[in-house]
Amino acid sequence: MKLDSSPAAIPRATAADGAAPARGMGRGTAVALMLGSGLSNQAGASIAALAFPVLGPAGVVAVRQWVAAVVLGAVGRPRLRHFTAAQWRPVLGLALAFAVMNLSLYAAIERIGLGLAVTLEFLGPLTVALAGSRRRIDLVAAVAAAGAVAVLTRPTPSTDYLGIGLALLAATCWACYILLNRTVGARLPGLEGSAAAAAVSGALYLPVGAWVLWHHPPTPTALGCALAAGVLSSAVPFLADLLALRRVPAHFFGVFMSVNPAFAALVGLAVLGQQLDVLAWLAIAVIVGANTAAVSTAHRSPTHRSTT
Numbered sequence: 001m002k003l004d005s006s007p008a009a010i011p012r013a014t015a016a017d018g019a020a021p022a023r024g025m026g027r028g029t030a031v032a033l034m035l036g037s038g039l040s041n042q043a044g045a046s047i048a049a050l051a052f053p054v055l056g057p058a059g060v061v062a063v064r065q066w067v068a069a070v071v072l073g074a075v076g077r078p079r080l081r082h083f084t085a086a087q088w089r090p091v092l093g094l095a096l097a098f099a100v101m102n103l104s105l106y107a108a109i110e111r112i113g114l115g116l117a118v119t120l121e122f123l124g125p126l127t128v129a130l131a132g133s134r135r136r137i138d139l140v141a142a143v144a145a146a147g148a149v150a151v152l153t154r155p156t157p158s159t160d161y162l163g164i165g166l167a168l169l170a171a172t173c174w175a176c177y178i179l180l181n182r183t184v185g186a187r188l189p190g191l192e193g194s195a196a197a198a199a200v201s202g203a204l205y206l207p208v209g210a211w212v213l214w215h216h217p218p219t220p221t222a223l224g225c226a227l228a229a230g231v232l233s234s235a236v237p238f239l240a241d242l243l244a245l246r247r248v249p250a251h252f253f254g255v256f257m258s259v260n261p262a263f264a265a266l267v268g269l270a271v272l273g274q275q276l277d278v279l280a281w282l283a284i285a286v287i288v289g290a291n292t293a294a295v296s297t298a299h300r301s302p303t304h305r306s307t308t
Contacts, residue, residue, distance in 0.1 A: 027248060029243075033240040033241075037240035039263050041233050041260070042260065043233075043267055044233025046268060047228050047271065048064070048106060050221075051221075054221075055218055058208055059209065059218070061102045063209065063226035065202040066230065067231055068234035069195075069201065071235040072194055072235060072238060073198065078192040086187065087193070091197050093176065094193070094197040095199075098198070104166045113272075115265045115274060116164075118260055118263075122171070122260055123146075124171035124176075126142055126145060128175050140293070148284065148287045152261070152284070178241075181242055184197065185245055262288050
């Protein structure tokens with residue numbers, strides 16, 4: 001059964017009785033979706049790192065994109081022939097952002113580790129939060145998170161600047177992903193836009209993936225890790241993010257995504273054995289605290305809905 005998550009299917013709050021509970025339920029659903037998206041994404045990234053020695057970042061990302069294309073295509077069932085030019089433009093932009101974001105992030109993870117790479121990638125949503133916020137508490141939360149990010153990325157003599165640059169490229173792509181995903185959700189019904197973007201992104205990786213897999217035959221374990229990463233880090237977050245962005249503004253989504261560095265640190269410790277010092281954990285606590293402040297006070301302020 002096709003999911004109906006189009007804007008028309010989401011009840012809009014009015015001035016009548018019951019509007020506030022409707023808004024609260026919509027925001028609560030969005031928070032649950034974003035939490036699930038973040039945890040699934042970081043778990044998938046840690047599992048993908050286990051396949052790097054065999055497939056490399058490009059091979060793992062190729063498999064990820066193919067899995068996402070198959071899963072989202074089956075769920076969204078996009079009617080590509082009916083897309084207009086105005087609908088194709090954000091879909092193609094989203095596909096490109098999705099493809100580059102994953103490759104640059106995985107290449108960064110290979111060089112600088114999961115926690116630091118994901119923390120730097122968070123600068124993308126943070127920029128969205130700073131640019132789009134209309135509430136003082138959101139700005140305070142974003143600035144606090146930015147300071148914590150600076151602590152986490154303090155340079156040392158052995159700093160891998162190429163890895164940091166790749167993570168910052170992923171951050172730029174993530175910012176574009178947030179905005180384009182929201183536009184796609186507004187212009188196309190259901191999950192058709194997401195499915196089409198995943199299909200295009202998967203097609204872009206066909207030659208790259210074929211070359212990598214031909215020259216580096218995958219082991220069953222490596223292939224299994226890459227497939228799991230495709231489900232956990234592509235299909236699940238892609239769907240959850242789209243549905244969440246139909247319920248909350250883009251800047252709220254950006255601030256809330258500050259939970260990802262905490263997830264990355266915890267998953268990196270549990271799965272990859274990556275240790276963090278006390279200062280790093282304190283910085284992560286500040287990021288999560290800033291996120292909590294923004295979310296817990298959101299219901300007290302007027303809701304600004306985008307009508308893009």
